[in-house]
Amino acid sequence: MASPGTDHAAVGASGLAAYAHEVLAVVLSVREGRLCVLLWRRERAPESGRWSLPGGGVAPDQRLREAISTHLAAKVDVRNVSWLEQVATHSRVDRDPRERVLATGYLALVPVDVVPVLPADTEWFDVADLPATAFDHHHFVEAATDRLRAKLSYTNIGFALAPREFTMPVMRDLVSAALGHPVSTTNLTRVMTRRGMVEPTGGTAAPGPHGGRPATVYRFRERTLTVTDPYAVLKPPD
Amino acid sequence: MASPGTDHAAVGASGLAAYAHEVLAVVLSVREGRLCVLLWRRERAPESGRWSLPGGGVAPDQRLREAISTHLAAKVDVRNVSWLEQVATHSRVDRDPRERVLATGYLALVPVDVVPVLPADTEWFDVADLPATAFDHHHFVEAATDRLRAKLSYTNIGFALAPREFTMPVMRDLVSAALGHPVSTTNLTRVMTRRGMVEPTGGTAAPGPHGGRPATVYRFRERTLTVTDPYAVLKPPD
DNA sequence: TCAAAAGTGTTCGGTGTACACCCATGC
DNA sequence: GCATGGGTGTACACCGAACACTTTTGA
Secondary structure, three states, X not given: OOOOOOOOOEEOOOOOEEEEEEXXXXXXXXXXXXXXXXXXXXXXXXXXXXXXXXXXXXXXXXXXXXXXXXXXXOOOOHHHOOEEEEEEEEOOOOOOOOOOEEEEEEEEEOOOOOOOOOOOOEEEEEHHHOOOEOOOHHHHHHHHHHHHHHHHHHEOHHHHOOOOEEEHHHHHHHHHHHHOOOOOHHHHHHHHHHXXXXXXXXXXXXXXXXXXXXXXXXXXXXXXXXXXXXXXXXXXOO | OOOOOOXXXXXXXXXXXXXXXXXXXXXXXXXXXXXXXXXXXOOOOOOXXXXXXXXXXXXXXXXXXXXXXXXXXXXXXXXXXXXXXXXXXXXXXXXXXXXXXXXXXXXXXOOOOOOOOOOOOEEEEEHHHOOOEOOOHHHHHHHHHHHHHXXXXXXXXXXXXXXOXXXXXXXXXXXXXXXXXXXXXXXXXXXXXXXXXXXEEEEEEOOEOOEOOOEEEEXXXXXXOOEOOOOOXXXXXX
């Protein structure tokens, strides 16, 4: 057993001190045109009533990635998670008042067209208008959001936010929600096609109630992460 | 105490399982025109004789960053480290045969002109020609190297590899060693000045023994990490 | 005067942005 | 026909790569 209440860390066969470890997921998705994060309301102390990230402990036979998948399953169907990536490990000594807990945060993405059934204590929150969060969870949200925004620019990570098939106006709304600023459909189309990220399915989408030209339907060529804009500068010679 | 020899993880006041945790540093620097990593030879089992990354445990009152600084001090003077950044946490269950150990890796940089006095068991190794490393340490080296290479393209992180004042031919050698492919001085100069990363000091460097035009001496304008090529695409409108 | 090394000028292709204009639909 | 919304074409600025050419030094 560890020694709660003492300031001696447990020491095992490796001679290294042991610390409680948790995994936290920053689940991001575009909901109603806004980039949102999934938070649940803590029932018990500490920080009871505060909104916090889904997550929890790590079983002895689990890797961190397996652990976060397990905990995510309690909030959203894991099959709905289109992307999962480690972001950072935080270690402030008093980040949890009970004992020292290290926390590894993950970025998880859910496509717009997937509407997971959420437990009663769980809600989506606009990342631009977060409530007070428990512990240091807002730092994780910030880091994960930054990571997503950066990757939207130089990878095809958009596949994890979009439906399997989509029109460019839909994609434009997704990207502009994620980035938090308007994006032009014209140029988004050009960039995504020029980079070979997407291809037309051949179909078109029916126009809205007020008419308009039917939009071309696209799909992502790859549904695994690909760097589409490798390095802007200092490329190797051919 | 933790329970070595049992498969039950210790559980403390938070109700979370505890695991031994170590920090590892991938210290990179350009030595003799090559990007090198600092490794030390393990004296004791497990993996005795194998080359491994500097690092070690985390004291109860230390954050991970403080811990890695402490362990680095045993190998290189911490004042020689011009950059330190967390890269990733690995968690394979059997990555250490003795007991489960989680490991958080850091990227550390040392400028070329700094020649730390190394302990007898410690040497620089070309990252392109690594020896067999202990545990999963080569994964950390790979991730840290990738991180450095990426950041060389869109940030001013070069300041952490270069001397305070340098000429463009020197910088070209550093960048091309770090990236592992030739880089043109002409274009490197253009990119770095165009982005406002560097400024001439006003001085020039004496030519080599065979003559040649004296090179202009530059310094980095900022010695803190700055993103110089913010996002190649999908910029916010003005 | 010549070789060596650094720096400058110029050209070229590509890329992201802006904006005008054209196309397909519902009413 | 007209409003609505989507797509295409064009122009522009800028950037990085390549390469020819000039400048400044040592021998």
